[in-house]
Amino acid sequence: MPPRLSGKINHMKTIKITAPATVANLVCGFDILGMALNDPQDVMELTILDEPIISIQHTDGYGLSEITEQNVAGVALQALLEAYNKPAGFEVKIHKTIMPGSGLGSSAASSAGAAVAANKLLDNYFTNEQLVQFAMNGEKLASGVKHADNISPCIYGGITLIRSIHPLDIIPLSSPPLFVTVVHPQIEVKTSDSRQILRKEVQLKDAIKQWGNIACLVTGFLKEDYDLISRSLEDVIIEPVRSILIPGFDDVKKQCKEAGALGGGISGSGPSIFMFNKDEQTAIQIKNIMEDVYTKLGVDYRVYVTTVNKEGVKVVGSDEL
Amino acid sequence: MPPRLSGKINHMKTIKITAPATVANLVCGFDILGMALNDPQDVMELTILDEPIISIQHTDGYGLSEITEQNVAGVALQALLEAYNKPAGFEVKIHKTIMPGSGLGSSAASSAGAAVAANKLLDNYFTNEQLVQFAMNGEKLASGVKHADNISPCIYGGITLIRSIHPLDIIPLSSPPLFVTVVHPQIEVKTSDSRQILRKEVQLKDAIKQWGNIACLVTGFLKEDYDLISRSLEDVIIEPVRSILIPGFDDVKKQCKEAGALGGGISGSGPSIFMFNKDEQTAIQIKNIMEDVYTKLGVDYRVYVTTVNKEGVKVVGSDEL
Numbered sequence: 267m268p269p270r271l272s273g274k275i276n277h278m279k280t281i282k283i284t285a286p287a288t289v290a291n292l293v294c295g296f297d298i299l300g301m302a303l304n305d306p307q308d309v310m311e312l313t314i315l316d317e318p319i320i321s322i323q324h325t326d327g328y329g330l331s332e333i334t335e336q337n338v339a340g341v342a343l344q345a346l347l348e349a350y351n352k353p354a355g356f357e358v359k360i361h362k363t364i365m366p367g368s369g370l371g372s373s374a375a376s377s378a379g380a381a382v383a384a385n386k387l388l389d390n391y392f393t394n395e396q397l398v399q400f401a402m403n404g405e406k407l408a409s410g411v412k413h414a415d416n417i418s419p420c421i422y423g424g425i426t427l428i429r430s431i432h433p434l435d436i437i438p439l440s441s442p443p444l445f446v447t448v449v450h451p452q453i454e455v456k457t458s459d460s461r462q463i464l465r466k467e468v469q470l471k472d473a474i475k476q477w478g479n480i481a482c483l484v485t486g487f488l489k490e491d492y493d494l495i496s497r498s499l500e501d502v503i504i505e506p507v508r509s510i511l512i513p514g515f516d517d518v519k520k521q522c523k524e525a526g527a528l529g530g531g532i533s534g535s536g537p538s539i540f541m542f543n544k545d546e547q548t549a550i551q552i553k554n555i556m557e558d559v560y561t562k563l564g565v566d567y568r569v570y571v572t573t574v575n576k577e578g579v580k581v582v583g584s585d586e587l
Numbered sequence: 588m589p590p591r592l593s594g595k596i597n598h599m600k601t602i603k604i605t606a607p608a609t610v611a612n613l614v615c616g617f618d619i620l621g622m623a624l625n626d627p628q629d630v631m632e633l634t635i636l637d638e639p640i641i642s643i644q645h646t647d648g649y650g651l652s653e654i655t656e657q658n659v660a661g662v663a664l665q666a667l668l669e670a671y672n673k674p675a676g677f678e679v680k681i682h683k684t685i686m687p688g689s690g691l692g693s694s695a696a697s698s699a700g701a702a703v704a705a706n707k708l709l710d711n712y713f714t715n716e717q718l719v720q721f722a723m724n725g726e727k728l729a730s731g732v733k734h735a736d737n738i739s740p741c742i743y744g745g746i747t748l749i750r751s752i753h754p755l756d757i758i759p760l761s762s763p764p765l766f767v768t769v770v771h772p773q774i775e776v777k778t779s780d781s782r783q784i785l786r787k788e789v790q791l792k793d794a795i796k797q798w799g800n801i802a803c804l805v806t807g808f809l810k811e812d813y814d815l816i817s818r819s820l821e822d823v824i825i826e827p828v829r830s831i832l833i834p835g836f837d838d839v840k841k842q843c844k845e846a847g848a849l850g851g852g853i854s855g856s857g858p859s860i861f862m863f864n865k866d867e868q869t870a871i872q873i874k875n876i877m878e879d880v881y882t883k884l885g886v887d888y889r890v891y892v893t894t895v896n897k898e899g900v901k902v903v904g905s906d907e908l
Contacts, residue, residue, distance in 0.1 A: 473794040
């Protein structure tokens with residue numbers, strides 16, 4: 267018989283979850299769009315404790331801090347426990363495969379994964395929206411800004427639209443089948459740096475172009491119109507500035523589009539680049555192009571051919587199963 | 588037997604059409620969204636001629652120019668005939684009920700109505716996209732800018748999204764049943780003036796809010812989600828500036844939302860104000876509020892309780908029928 271907390275029956279003491287990589291922005295949707303991927307994914311194991319302790323262990327060798335206040339999963343769990351208001355704690359084991367600094371929502375996977383797993387151990391005490399709030403503390407620690415464009419798809423799965431952060435307003439979107447090719451050139455681009463180089467003001471005419479594209483991209487997803495998705499994958503505001511930080515970006519984009527990719531761009535703040543494709547065969551061709559560009563540039567890289575993850579953080583094991 | 592032109596069989600010599608009023612922008616969709624209304628509508632009669640003459644007659648008493656080059660229908664027909672490249676001309680009678688300067692797409696109704704009617708008389712020689720191009724010449728004459736946010740819904744009907752003007756990319760959107768209340772306070776706001784007062788640069792953070800709202804408004808239409816439509820009807824960029832030109836605007840908006848309207852704002856560049864409603868009963872209450880505000884202000888007004896027009900310019904008679 268597992269011990270009980272505060273008179274509530276806890277069905278599980280230990281849970282194992284996977285947390286997907288995510289692509290924020292999706293070209294023209296800066297700060298409002300995000301998408302979960304089936305590959306790569308982190309694995310985490312959480313055990314609930316009677317005492318208000320958070321203990322974090324990384325088994326991935328990325329050298330991330332295991333001090334609660336300096337760990338994105340740690341601060342997410344702190345926020346969750348503060349709202350829970352009953353004595354509880356967690357022992358956390360994190361095995362990341364989403365590389366920190368890749369622009370593929372590595373910090374979001376840790377903080378969202380921790381929040382969702384903890385909530386399962388607390389018998390779903392919190393709503394998904396509350397979990398997003400807790401997990402955003404991890405984003406604040408990682409990048410200085412409480413943003414939800416990686417956290418939301420990581421928790422909800424699929425493609426999510428964020429109308430507003432205050433109050434939180436998240437809308438999950440349907441989409442047609444999409445194959446996604448991602449390349450992570452292994453150079454360092456810090457989210458905080460890549461935010462600072464953005465201009466605080468934009469031309470009204472550019473903003474109009476951008477909101478025409480974002481409205482049409484969302485329409486393309488909902489109407490399952492691949493051509494419209496392709497035409498709308500254009501960013502006249504963020505990409506021209508941020509892409510400068512990513513060697514090979516223009517080549518990758520140009521060659522991939524010529525080879526039949528629907529379109530794509532910087533994943534989050536980079537350096538990863540993603541491309542949408544209608545079929546797997548094209549997605550594989552796109553992978554070859556990406557490999558070719560970075561091999562020629564002499565830059566190490568990882569590359570993924572994957573699909574949209576529809577489930578978000580997922581339970582893959584527990585002491586109950 | 589009607590005479591033949593250039594060897595082609597012309598089924599009709601004379602045609603009568605209605606052209607709907609339109610609401611451009613729809614709050615957060617500046618320059619990219621527009622919607623056709625069932626009331627008010629203009630009536631036009633066109634007769635095809637063998638000679639390259641355009642003759643225009645207004646029967647509405649608004650004092651609009653009947654000189655081809657100075658009439659929005661005239662310049663639209665000139666552009667159409669130039670592209671037709673065979674000898675033809677039109678005799679045009681226009682009876683407007685959409686008041687010029689109302690912000691309800693009066694110029695668009697004339698130019699789009701003329702282009703569509705002429706095309707019917709030419710056995711649908713042109714595509715709808717081409718008709719939009721011709722009709723935009725009327726908008727250029729009226730406001731100095733070739734914009735399509737009134738022209739598109741006037742021709743296609745319903746709600747239309749414009750991703751881009753060059754090249755023209757128009758996407759018709761579905762929507763749930765919506766009742767629309769419109770008030771036209773009879774003050775003068777020129778489209779050209781109301782464009783000039785807009786700032787050329789906007790804050791990036793405001794632009795992000797705006798594209799979050801526009802993406803969600805479009806999603807609300809497509810998913811038939813009234814709550815999402817309501818939450819997304821917010822404009823942080825254009826409305827705060829333009830609404831200053833419209834007496835009573837803040838009162839109308841506040842009171843209408845309190846009374847249950849989904850939301851709304853300035854129609855095009857104003858001075859008309861529109862409100863979306865879920866049912867007719869609310870739409871009528873909203874009309875009473877609008878009447879009350881402008882009666883108290885001592886400003887003359889017209890008010891309409893109507894629905895979204897799904898057909899656009901419509902043939903209501905011909906010498907064939």
